Amino acid sequence: MKKYILAPLCSAFVIPGLGQILNHEIRKGVLILGAVFLLFVAGSIKLAFVVKSLLRQSSTSDPALLMESLKGEHLGSIWVLLAIFSLIWVYSVADAFLAGRRLERNQGAKGS
Helix, strand or coil, X not given: CCHHHHHXXXXXXXXXXXXXXXXXXXXXXXXXXXXXXHHHHHHHHXXXXXXXXXXXXXXXXXXXXXXXXXXXXXXXXXXXXXXXXHHHHHHHHHHHHHHHHHHHHHHHHHHC
């Protein structure tokens, strides 16, 4: 399969940064993977605090009361983390496509 097809698919559907690694841009791929990992850890920690707060506030397991408590939580930081992840994801897919296409053209020029 051509790199300009495989690389963005891997970045889009497996994990951002894998397409860069397939395109032999190891440093860039590892940086993107590291950023995604840090965002995942930060989001998990924030989510754990939200769940802990919800469980502390409501002594019942009534879903309606839990939803009311969740509406009162400040979830802005989770939205910011999701926005940053989305930007990294889109960049990773676009960069993997463009770099893969550039590699295919360079290999085609060398083969001619």
